[in-house]
Each structure stands twice: as C-alpha cells, then as structure tokens.
Amino acid sequence: MAYSVTSKPYLIDIHVHGAGDYDTRTRRQDDILHMAGIHGDRGTSAVLPTIYPGSIEIMRENMAAVQRAKDTQRDGARILGVHVEGPFLNPERTGSFDGKSFVEPSVEILSQLVEDFEKLIKIITIAPELPGALRVIEFCREKGFLVHMGHSDASFEQAEEGKRAGATGITHVFNAMRGFHHREPGLAGFGLMDEDIYVEVIADMAHLHPQSLKMLFDMKSPDKIILVSDSVKGQNWGSGPIRGVGGVLLGSGIGLADGVKNLVALGVPHERAIQFAADNPRKYLGLTTVS
Numbered sequence: 001m002a003y004s005v006t007s008k009p010y011l012i013d014i015h016v017h018g019a020g021d022y023d024t025r026t027r028r029q030d031d032i033l034h035m036a037g038i039h040g041d042r043g044t045s046a047v048l049p050t051i052y053p054g055s056i057e058i059m060r061e062n063m064a065a066v067q068r069a070k071d072t073q074r075d076g077a078r079i080l081g082v083h084v085e086g087p088f089l090n091p092e093r094t095g096s097f098d099g100k101s102f103v104e105p106s107v108e109i110l111s112q113l114v115e116d117f118e119k120l121i122k123i124i125t126i127a128p129e130l131p132g133a134l135r136v137i138e139f140c141r142e143k144g145f146l147v148h149m150g151h152s153d154a155s156f157e158q159a160e161e162g163k164r165a166g167a168t169g170i171t172h173v174f175n176a177m178r179g180f181h182h183r184e185p186g187l188a189g190f191g192l193m194d195e196d197i198y199v200e201v202i203a204d205m206a207h208l209h210p211q212s213l214k215m216l217f218d219m220k221s222p223d224k225i226i227l228v229s230d231s232v233k234g235q236n237w238g239s240g241p242i243r244g245v246g247g248v249l250l251g252s253g254i255g256l257a258d259g260v261k262n263l264v265a266l267g268v269p270h271e272r273a274i275q276f277a278a279d280n281p282r283k284y285l286g287l288t289t290v291s
Contacts, residue, residue: 009274010045011256012281014123014226015083015171015200017050018233019255024049024082027061032069036076039231042238043257045278046078048122050230053086053101056113063117070120080285081122084113085171088136089151090127095176096250097151105136114143121145122285125171127152128162141166146284148200151176152187159190169198169284172230173216175207192219198284200228201276203259203266204252206241210266217268226284227259227276 017023019038022031032049039047049066051059063082070079088110091099103109105126114121124140125148126133140147149162150171155178170177170191178186185192191199199220202208207230208216217225232251234242242253252259256277263273 009278010282011043011260011274011277012046012048012080012285012287013039013044013077013229013231013256013277014048014281014285015050015085015228016044016047016231017052017251019231020237021233023233024051024062024066025054025058026065029065029068029072032066032079033073033076035233036069036073036079038076038237039229039255040076042255044077044229044255046080048081048083049079050083050085053089053097055101056087056109059084059087059113060117063120067117067120080287081120082117083123083125083148084121085125086151087113088124088126088130088133090130090153092153093127093151093176093178095151096244096248102151105130105132107132107136107139110136110139114145118143123148123169125150126162126167127154128165128167129154129158134161134165137162137165137167149187153178154187154190156185156187156190159187159194163190163194163197167197169200169226171200172202172207172228173199174212175202192216195221196224198224198226198280200226200230202228202230202252203262204229204241204254205262206249207252213263213266222272222275223280225276226280227256227263227273229254229256229259231255 022035088105147167148169
C-alpha cells in the first residue's frame, strides 16, 4: 500500500489502544484486526496499535498479537508497528493506568521486552526523570526506536535532559504530566516552547479544553504537532470520550478523522488539521511508502 500525495488524506494514528469492544490488551490477533477495521471504517488509513504497560510477559504477548495481525492483515487501517507506552513510567502520573505495573528503567528490562520485536516497535514512551531513564532513552535510539516523554513528573530541566538523551516527542501533551506553573513549566511547558520536540495532541474536546488547544496552536510550530486519538475500547465508542468509575477519563472514543473535524470546528484550517493528522506523522515516522 503506497502513500500518495494525490490520494485522499492518509491519516496516521500513532497512539491508539482500541475501538469498540477491542483493544491491545489481548493475545488474539483477531482483536487487533477488528480494532484496525473499526478505525479504518472511521477514516484512519494507518495505525500504531499502542501497548499498555504491564508485566514484561503480558506486554510481549500483546506485541505478538499485533505482529501476527500485521502479518495477516488484508483490510482496515494499516498496522505499521507498535507504540509501547511503558512500563518505564512515573507512578505519580499514572493517568488511567495501574501504576503497579510501572518499573524503574533499565537496559536489561528493556532488552527482555523488545527481543524479537525490534522491527515492530516504532515508539516507546518513557518518563525521563526516573533513575536510569536517560541511558534507556539512549539505548532505544541505538535500537532505532523513537522515544516520547510521558506519564511523567519531569521538570523543564529534566525534559531538556531527556531530549539531549534522544527523546523526540511528548505523549498526549498536558495529560498525565506535571501541570504548567509559572515557576516550573515542566514537561508540558517544554513541549510548548522547544522548537524541535513533537507533541501528540488529543482533540476529543475532553482531554484538552478548546482554549488550551488554541494556545498550543498559537505557540507551537505546526510542523511539530501530531494529532492522535488515544482511543480505547468502551461502550458507546464513537460518541465521545470513554470514562471509567467515578468519571475517570480512560481515553477517547473517536477516530482520527473525528479529531480533524473537531479542529476544523474550532477554527483550524482544514489543510492545517490534515497536516497534523497525515503529513506530520508520516514525516515523523520516516515513511515514503506504507507496506
């Protein structure tokens, strides 16, 4: 399947956990194929199924399911690889995850996690302030993985250290990270102000207030913004954010094309919204073709 600039927008979702009744917490390749099918029907052209943090054994089982789905896929949003979200995350910034599965970064644990999946893994999310994280970021880059900083309590300076170690992006900016403060901008402030770093943006109108989105678009270079769904499975998928017990925000329940529509309704030019969802992720992943 070749990417063509003359075809309809080739929307690439680099952060997507699930859809409908299916997600990446599975050993079944059919679950992954169903998830890709739902997103394909919703207008997404390609995806990086995103692996939840868990034990090394479970995360490897989940990646194996994605690998089998990728190898046998015939339709739906094209599976390009995986985005591994964890397990080197900060338990102070769990978001909707179970922090009990988080571990301190180590090259040894990472090696166990990624063995045999080096070609499948495209992105890994790591909290850069954790002991050992900088060396793990360096090791990831040696392996050819892109590194995002996320689920993190990093200060601005710690985010700078993460970038120097090789991190190139920030996972769902503003969410599951230290809030912006005028005396400590933190990871979110770093994402807004750094000229090189890419930021993932969820545009379901629940993860980010419309005025926060507008501020981000005013401050951040449009070349460094990547629209993502961060979609998870759940009842009433397709009609809004997915929430858990007590109204906890678990993820979005939309596809990438829905996010584009939301941005256009907010006043973002259609061509710019398409850039965030198609051109930028394609360039970020270094894709000239999708096979």
